[in-house]
Structure formats: C-alpha cells, structure tokens
Amino acid sequence: MGHFSGAVALVLFLLFAPFARAQNDCTDAIVVCGNTGFQGLTVSGIGNQEIDFLNTCGSQENNSIWLKLPVATTGTLAFTLTPGTMDLEEDFDFFIFGPNVTCDDLGMAIRCSTTNPLMAGQFDNLTGMNSAETDTSEGPGELGNSFVQALDVVAGETYFIVVDRPIGNANFSIQWDGSATFEMQPNIAAPPNNLQTCVPSGNTGVFNLNENFNVIVGGQPNVHLTYHTNANDAITGSNQIFAPTIFNNTNNPQTIYARLTNTTSGCFSLTDFTLTVTNGAALSADSFSLCDDAADGDGTNAQTVFDLDVVTQTLLSGQNTAGLNVAYFGSALAAQSNTGALGTTFYNTIPNQQDIYVRISNTTGCVLVEPVHLRVWPRPAVVHTTLAHCDTGLVPDGLTQFDLSQAIGALTGGNSNLEVAFFEAGSTTPITASLYDNLSNPQTLQARIRNSATGCQSWGSVTLVGNIVPPPTISIAPECDVLGVENGLATFDLTTTNIVLTATQSVAFYATEQDALLAQNPIGNPSMHQNIVPYNDVVYVRIDDSGQCASISTLALKVNRLPDVERLASGGYVCNDNPDLTVTLDAGILSGTPSDYTYRWFRNGQDLGQTSYTITVNQAGDYTVEVTRLGCTVTRTVTVLESAPAYIESVIIDDLDTDYPMVTVNISTVSLGDYVFALDTPQGPFQSSPVFANVDPGIHDLYIKDLLACGVLGPIQVNVLGVPHYFTPNGDGFNDTWNIKGVDGNHYSKTIIRIFDRNGKLIKHISPLSAGWDGNYQGQPLPADDYWYIMELEDARTAKGHFSLKR
Template sequence: MNAIVSCGNTSFNNLSVQGPGIQEIPNLSCGSQENNSLWIKVTIKTDGTLGFLLTPQNSALIVDFDFFVFGPDATCQSLGSPIRCSTTNPIAAGTSDNLTGMNETEPDWNEGPAELGNNYVQWLDVLEGETYYIVVDRAAGNGDFSLEWTGTATFSEPPIVNGSTSGALNIALCDSDPIDDGSTEFDLTQSGNIAIGIQNNIIASYYLTENEATIDLNAIPNPTTFRNTVNPQTIFIRLENALSGCFTLSSFTLSVTPFNFPDLADLEECDTDNDGFVAFNLSEIRNQFNTDPNNIISFHHTNNDNINLPDIYTNQTAFVNEVLWAKIYNSVEGCTVYKPFTIIINRIPDAVPSQITQCDFEIFPDGMTTFNLTQANSDLTNGDSSMTTQFYLNTTDALNNQNEQNTLFNNTANPQILTVKITNPLNGCFSLTTLTLNVSLNPTTTVTLQSCDDNVEDGIATFNLADAGFETNGNAVSYYYNTNDALMEQNPITTNQFSGQNIYVRVENGNDCVGIHIIQLEVSAIPQATIDAQGILCTNLPNHPVTLHTAVNNPGNYNFYWAPNGETSQNITVTQAGDYTVTVTDTSTSCFTTLDIHLDASEAPVLEAVEVIDLVQINSISIVVSGNGDYWYSLDNGNYQQSNFFDAVLPGQHIVSIKDMNGCGIIYQTVFVLGIPNYFTPNGDGYHDYWQVRGLDINTNSRSKIYIFNRFGKLLKQISLVGEGWDGTYNGRQMPADDYWYSIQFDDGRNVKGHFALKR
C-alpha cells in the first residue's frame, strides 16, 4: 500500500479514492472491507489528542465514507487489529449528514456496520514517536473528500516552500520555437531549486493536479523538458523530506510570451563557373524580417554558437549545401529565436554543341528551308527534358535576353550557327552552347501506290506505305499529311487507312534529314455484286436442282471463283444444301469482293401419327409429321395454319392435309372422330329416329359392340357400331321416354360408358 504521510497537522482537500483496492485490512471488527480506499500515515511529534473531521465532497446521504485506525506501533508489515473503526451507513442510521470522524465527545471506539452508530468514534490519546495508519474507505456513492485534523497532538513538520508567496517560482519564457502556438519547453527544476532553498534532504516533484501531488501519483517524468499544454498553465510542486516522508504542496505558473517569426526562405545561387563554390549575400535574409529596430539579426553555423558569420559567405565544401542559422534578439523583450535556412548551390545545366540537318523540299533545292529547332533539344540538353531552350542569332543577344528566335526558323545561310540558352526552370540557372543548321540538297521524288477499297464503297483503303521503298539502307522514315508537318516533324501519320491522296515521306539518317518525298495513293473500287438462289432445293425431288446466281454489271470485266465447287462461271447449278462462296475479281485492278450464301433444303412431309381425342365434350386432332421443311396444316380444305392441332372437331369423317410451304409437296390423311348423341326421338319423322355412335370407321370398328340398359340395369339391346342403331324398342315394344345407359366395347380395347335420353 502507498500511504500519504501527514505532517505539521496539515489538512487535506479534495482527496480522491477509487477502485476496489487490495484487501489489506486484517481482523475487522466493524464488518466491512476495502472498497475505494486511501491510506494516511501519521507520526506523532508531541503528546496530545488525535482526532479528525472527514467531509465528503458530495453531501448526499447515499455517499458513505468509513475509516479504520491502526497503531500506535503499526507498520505496513504488522498492522494488528484496528483500534478505531466506523462503518455506519448514514441512511440506515438516520443521521442528518454524511460527515464522519473522531472527536472528544464520543464514548465508543468502534461503530457499525449499517445502522449501528452515529458516524463518530472517540479520538485517541497519543504519545511522541507513535505511528498510526488511518484507512479512509468510500463504501458507497461517489466523490472525493476533505480531512481536517483536530486534537492537541502535533506531527513532524513538512518542508517549507520558499518563494511561493512572492511569485518567484513562476516561469515566463518566449515562444521561440518554429510553431507559434503559445507552447514551449520549460525546465521545472529551476522553480524546484528556488522552493527548496538551503533545506537539506528535500526532494521536489511536479504534477498536473493537486490531488496527484497529494497522493504522489503521475509525477511529470521529464521536468527539465516539460512543454506546456495551455497558456498559462499551473504546475503543482511537492517538496518531500527524504528522511521523515513529510511533504508540503504549492503551485506556480508557466506563461509563454509570443516571439516567433515565419520560416525563412532558402538562399539559392547558380554556380556559374561550375567549381562547386558560390558567394552568398546573407544580408538578403534580413529583408525577410520586419523592420523592427529592436530586432538584432546575426548569422551562425549552429543555433547555440556565438561566432558571427560575415554577410558575404562562401560555402565550405564544394557542391555541398549548408544549413545556417539566423539569430534574432529583441533588445526590449529580451527574447531570442533561431531560424534555420539553407544555402543551395545550383549547378548550371549541361549544354552540348549540336547540329541538325533539314531537307529542302524541292526538285531543284537551293539550301534554304524551315527548321523545327526543338528537334535538337534532346541533344542540346544531353537528354534532360526538364530543361528549356531559347535560340538567338549570337551570344550577345542570348546574354541580354533580346531578339529571341522562333523555334520554326528559316535559315539564311547553309550552314548557319545559332546560340542556344539552356535554362533550368526550377532555379533559373543557364548555360550557353551552339546549334549548327545544315540543309540536305537531295531532290524530291514521287512514287505511286494502289490499293482496293476496304469492302465498303467509301473511297478508303488500307496501304502499306513501306511498299514505296523508302525504308532502306538503315534510314528512319516517317510519314505526314502535308509538307509543313514533314519539315517540322509534327503530327506523324499513325494509321494505315487512306483515301486517294498524297503522303509526304521524311527520310532521316542519324537524325539528319536526307530527303522529303511524295507517295501518290490511288484507291480502286471493289466489285459491286450480289448473290441469290433461284428456286428451292427439294431433297425429295432430285431432278430439280437450284441455280446460284451472281448479279454484277458488265460481267465480262470480272473473273468468278466458287467454293467449294471450284467452278469459274458467273452462275452455278447445285443439288446439295450448304454454304457457298463466290469471289468476284476485277480483271483490270485485281480488286475483289467475296459473297456468301447459305442454301437450305426442304422436303415433303412424312406422316408419323394422328392423335384423336374423341368421345368427350370437345374433340381434337393432333398431326405428327417428320421431315426438313416448313409445314402447315389444314382440316377439311380449310385455311392452312402453322399449328398441327385442331380442337372443337365435330364427330365424323375428316380430311387433314399437310403442305411444305417451300413447295416440295403435300400429303392427305382421312381421320374419323367418334361422337355419341345425348338423345334421340324414335317417332318416325325421319329425324333422330335411331340412336347410334357417329364418326365410325367401318374398317377399324367392324367388331365393336354396343350394349343398351334401362335405369335398372336390364340389358335391352345389343347392336353393332356399323348398323343403323337402336330404334327404342325392346322385343318389338316401344320403350317409354326415359334415360338409358350404354356400354361400348371397341375393337382397340377401349370401353366407354354413359347415358342418353329417349324422348317421345
């Protein structure tokens, strides 16, 4: 356990207790344990009485503080039993407040738990040298507490805090770091040294809150480099006697006075002689500050030396940048700030003397032409594309930045030498070199290329420009739409699709132009032809072949080739279905077009089955055929339909026809649909005098039988399906009007039963 040492009868304010604690209290006689506990150690200096008053910060009665007292010769290793304890609950005991403690009026030495007691027990009679431990425990509720000592006994004296009343402990600094935020580093020990003074065996520690200082919790770990978090900020100092453990608390204030400047811009200079050393004028740094006459500025190698550098300063190591420090001291505020800056040595760009050779686009060249000077940039800058180039007629113009020439330059002599200024745009450093302009005097030639239109009559064709023959002898060749682009080497052609036009060819050798020539492109039309099949190919009619016809104007101007047959006539006759291709070639240009046709075959239908559903309320017929054709169906010479299904078919004999719509044939089939009358009227008027099944096929139903019964199941008549039927009599006697039943046994094994009505 960590006990707070109480010295000099000093009272405590806002002591914090929290956490369940380690159960270190032995032999409790008041029926409790540690909950949120705080230990206080008291060593008696003079005899007398020892009491205290504990006042919770939260006065609600639900907040319940208990305490236990051990002594008079208690140690952390041997506490013994408590000699005083109080665990009374204010609400249970009915007290008017939640204060507790030890006083002279109470007779009992312990009280509690719960309703037992009145929050107080009798104080102690103590002697010099005795040590007591007081454990304060918050059994319920929340909040901190204050403790005031009572009685006549005194404790060992705490250290004295010197300078706390005069403000000598306070520290004020300038905000002189790079960030203007009211925060800087403090050495708290300078306040500690003042507070200790000439006292011996005194240890100073520093805290952010008074409670942490009281209980010695979370001491500031690095007091010599403490950075404030608010401005001003209060720091609590704890002076503790290393021998007695007595301590005292005080506080002091940290404050920060703003004294800051923005970051300095670096100094950059060009190393014009390229030796790695440059003289810098450091006085340019002063121009970056305000003109406050109280600011004294000097320059140094580090941020803590006292050796001033001269205003004209040369770097110490070739080509090595250095960090220097400007020291700003304000003679009024007494504040000092160091600001770093870098002196930067910039190399001048590489500059390579170069030459370019341009072509003179003429049949009889005179050596005067147009140059695109930027074509030399890579050579001039040694391949550094980040450099800029400017062109002048002479060195004087280049140094004075006058009479700069356009990069599209017309030479006036062959050869001609220009001065080139190469500049690094990042720092402005430049170098000078030369560019020699040469003109090639090779005459211009013309070559013609022909190609066929690409399958669409749009005048566009695919060309291989290399067929012109200029890409030989290691030459580099590029193609352009006009002479200006060819001369300036801009907008090169990247396609192989062209109309009839001129293309301009630039021929180079080693980046030197050795000629600009012309390619004349001619686009020839492809044959405009179509292909069709004359007739239908019926596989069931082998003597009726189909003609494949190629339609084209002036067929005598073309050659024909058929695949897969290999025939070479305009039209061919075929007897097999499949894919056919004809290639039509113009005999004058060799341009061709290829036409494809797929020839489908058809045939007459083959009847596979006739499915009849009859003897139901709605009769139907389904026709099943096979074959490779487009088949349509008709019932009793009615309109043809694509469906092979007919419904609502009346009983009787019907004719079904199936036709191939491609004209390869038609077949017919007779179909019988059976029907049974719901009634008959055997009265001799010639209508419905007999009851008989309708739609019979005599050839397939000659042995079928019909049995007729009355409602009582008596067999009245057996008739054949092929006769005229039942006349409504039984043994020559007319049967009365009534419902009668039938049972039909067909030749195909079907058995159908039902009833019908006889009407008189």
C-alpha cells in the same frame, strides 16, 4: 497530509465549457490529493456511457467529470458541491463507486443523488454527502433533498466520484467536509525560472523548457514532469508538450504550466513560468554562392574570391543593420571568442563548398553565431549542335520552320536543371517562340545555357540546316471497310509500306504536315493506326538520317467500300424425293451491276466451283457466296430447306361402332413438310386438320398435300365400313338389297355376315362382296320387319345389330 475535517481543506473548482476537454471517462479520472485546488479546469459532454444501469438513482452521464479518491487515513468521506450560480435550474448529480473497484468492473453505485432542486422545492441547488443524512440514494426529479449519507472509508481504499450536470452550464466547486485524508502531492522543489530568447524580429522563438527540469524536480524520485500550454490540460494531464527542448511559443509573453506527478500515487502539483521573446539579429539566409570563373586562371577548379561585405548583404537581406556588428571567422570557436576575424575578402581553399562562421551582435547584448556555407557552382558545359529540318515547300529553298525545343536535349545533356534561351546573332533579345523560321540556310543561333538551381550560365550555339531532298513515293495497300460498321474507317499497319531504309535512317508517321516538320506528336502505334478522314485520308512520313530530317512524304490511306449485299436470305425448299425440283439462288447485289463483282459459291462449306451471279440447286443446305470487289469481300448466306412427302404412320377409322364415322390420319414425326388433307377431292379444298368427321361409309380416296415443295400425295384408299339402317326391296333400283358398305376385294372381303329374324332364325348367309340380301327366304318375300345381323370381320372384330326391311 491534507484532511477535510472542519475547515475547508480542499476546494475543487470545475468549469464546464462547450468543446473543452474533460476527464469524463473513468480511466481518465482526476486524482484528488492533499490541498490541491483545481482552478482553470473546463469540462463538458461524456466519453463512454459508463454508469447507465449501474445506479438506483435513475440517471446516466450527461455532462460528467470523474474524480479518483485514494484514501490516506481512515475517517468519514463527506462533501458539499456548490454550483457557480444560485439558479435552481442548475442541477448537479453525483455517483460514488467503490471501494477498490476498477473502471471495467465498477459495480453498482454505493451513493448517488439525482434530485432536481427546482422540482423538489428546495431553497438552494447544493448537493453532496453529510453525516446527518440516512439515505444512500435519492432521486430522480422531486425525490430527495440532494444530500445522502456520508461514507466511512479506510486507509488504502480508492473511490470514484462522477459529478454530472444534466441541466445547466454553470461551474462548480467541491468542499470536502469529512475526517478522512488523501495522499499528498509531490513538492515543487523551487519556483521555475522565466525563460527568454533573442530573435531578430517578430514574437516567436525556440525555447528549451527543460532548463527548468532540475529546478522543479529537485532530485525527487518517482515523479514525472510534463509541460502544458493551459491550466486545464495541466490539471487533466492531457496535451502535454512532446518536444520541450525545441518549443516554439505562440504568444509573447506565454505562460507554460508544469505538472509534477507522483508515479506511484498519481497525485500531482502544478506550477508555471513565462516565456519571453526579445528582438535581435537573425540570418535571412545561411549560404552564399558564386559561379566558377577563370579569374584565378582556372574556370573549372570550383574556387573563387568571395566579397564578405556582399555576403553580409545577402545574409541580412531586408533587415535594419543599424547597430549590428558583423564579423567572419574560420571556426565556430573563433567566432564565439571573437578572435581572429577574417578580412573583407575570402578565397575558398576547399573546392565546391567551404563553411565559415559569422558573428552578429547588437546593442542589447544579443549575440548570434551561425555557420555560413560558401559554395562555388560549376558553369554548364559549352555545347554546339545542329538542328536539321526538311523543306517540303512547293519551291524548296532551305528556308523552313524549326522547333527550337528539339535542340534543348543536345544542349543540356538531359539535365532537367538546365534551361536554354536562343538569340539571333548580335541580338540581346531572346527568341520567345518555340517555332522559328530560319532567315538563311544554314543559320547559327546563340544558345544561353543556364542552370536554374545555381544561376550559372554558359554560351553555346545551334546551327539550323534546311534539307532540300525530293521525297520518295510511298504507298500502302488499301484496307476494306469494317463489316457492320462501314463508316469509312479502318486500321492500317503503316509499317507495311514500301519504305526502304538505310542502316542510319529511321521513320516516323504523323497526322499533320506541321507535326512532321517539327517531329512532334508522332503516331504512337503505327501498326494499328486508324484513319481520321473516312475512305480517303493521308498521313505524313518523316525519314530521319542520323537524327536529322532526310525527307517528308505523304502516304495515302484509302478505305474501299464493301460490296452492297443482302447478307442473309431464304432460298426456299426442295423436295428430297424429287431431284427435278430446283430453286435458283442469287448473290443479292443491292447496288451496282453483277458484272462489277466476282463470286464464289459454297454449300455447307464445300466449294461448288461455281462463280456466276446465280446458281440452280436441288439440295437443301446453307449456300454461301463470297462477293468481292476491289479486294473487299462480303459473304451472303442463302438457306435452302428440305421438304418431303408425308410419311403416314397410320390411318385410324372409327366406323362400325358409331353413327358418325371418323377418319384420323397420323403423320410420322420424320415427315419434314407442312401438310393439308382432303377426301375424294384431289384438287381440294384441303383442310389443315388430319381428322375427318361424319364420313359416309364406303371406299374413299385420301389426298395429302405438302405446302412447301413436294406436291400432293394420293390417292390413298380408305375403307369406311357401314351398315345400312334399312332397305326397300321394291324393284325401283334404290336400296333393293342390304349389305355392308366399305368392302372391296382387298379389304374385309372375307367378312362373314349372317342375318336372323326376330325369333333368332337364320334367314341368310351373305358375302360382303355379293349384291346382298334381297329380302326373300327360300324364294318367298319376307314381311316388313326388323332383322338382326352378326358380322365377323377379318381383323377379328365382331359386330351385331339390326336393320329394317320396308315394303
């Protein structure tokens, strides 16, 4: 059992370094066991912030490492942490949690120190716990002396220590000073063996690290062995080598660190061993291939004779073979035992592929035994084909241009591994251009068919034939320009041509003659083809018969312009009660002459049966005319609106109760027109307001004019009642009598009028249709004075007032 009473039993060397992995989370805490020293450990940064608000020392994790202390025997827990430098700016803090807490429920720290040695005026920067101190926490800054009271711990308890470095980047070590002890780490059964492997060249090889498994473990139970490439990873238990049986070294020699962990206590022990790579032979390839031939009388049996010396040159290509002994065997066992070597040649008895084994040894004792795959590849099938193109020249002679790539599919059968090269007869120089002008008609080219995967080849041929066939005349109906775009481009259904095909023929369309000749880049959707050249374009029609070109023709694509028409217009107004009022509509041609077009007129969608350029109408509606030229139609819409005389809903007369009579004309909402108004002036002027102010009492004529189509409505009689304020019965012919104004035989004729003097005496009873009162009573003139009247009107109104008699 390790302990730390008195002498230093455990020193923990912890090296802080940027970007290095550290045990800076509670769940990754390093288990402190026995007398283990952790040399080579590097730590920095934090993982999760776990101690913020869990301590009374006013700090949190900055650059931290977590240690887990399983107590084996009861005693005191004390330690001294010594930074790797005496510079007082190197500031180390620590926090202790426990006993027996979990990482997700640490509770408050039971010991902590965050004193800054420089601010506290100390002579060194050591920190820790000892029995001389009485405080359990101190800091931050200048508070405290960097040491707090030691802990009394009990066997079976577990504590966590967080060492944190808020300032500085020095390493540190820990010396355990108390009397308690920790669990012991497992034993390394025996020092591991250094491993060696042999490769032909270089410094990298494959090692089975588990050759040392039994050496290190030695049959111990409850242990786990891992391998690491550096001491830090071994200490922290991180980045273990997960494929130890096939490990590739990265340095030569390279040290491997082994960590043996007790799966119960978590304690571990470390050891290491060395990997060394030495040079020997290695294969540059593990297979050798030949193409089938007829040397054995059969060119398709996938069997042939292999020269094993040539095989060796391939297997050891690029290597120095001096000092190597190479032999071939029929089995791996024979090669391992070096018995029954094959001769210098070998005829495969298993078609297509047969494995033999090569044994290579050198003077250093390195021996390599590997299987060698001997393969016999088939040669490509010999194919002869024909490629026919149409000669569309002005003077066709059968000499034209061929796209040789079109023959590749027939020569290769669609096998993507086969490649073809073409040669003129007697030439060893391949034709490099895909487009080839034949020299005679017909002409046969040699075709080398080579398998790019195996290198095997055979010879076929392609015969070039130029067909001299007069092209048929092919046509298609013109299309019309697109309304609203009118750029000379339209969509053609090329499948609607007058082409007649036989059962063995097919047709394709192309944008250029070259494409049609070479049968490349066909128009992808011939039923929806848009011309490229505006208004007048051409495509090329290729007819193939049984896969060979039979003819190439041109197909003209014509786009006719649309009639140039003003498409929307106003046709004015008609009056709904005057059928004699008409308007003339026209088809709105903007260019050309009317005789260039045909017309068809409709009203509200109904065919009017009229086909002239202009029509005369007396009804409102949407009139459309279809204007057509060369089969292209544009529709023009002319809107004729309806108007009507004004429908008077009421005429409001404000007269007797005011000195300023007012006439208001209320037009019904069903009226369609745009109206202006006048009193007593049939020719105007007219006003836009239907209200007349300060109208003189009397009988007036109202006129309402429709500004749209229906003319003037009127006269409409308006009776404005009024009472004269005085009269002068002096016989001069002016104002000689007094009576109400605005009355006629049809309006207010039954009004009752009584006249009184100022004493209320009835003087006169007069009719509104009479000449009026002449100022006399019983034949005698009355004096000038004010007199009163009472009128009872037919509409149940009653009016009272007075007037003056002046003499």
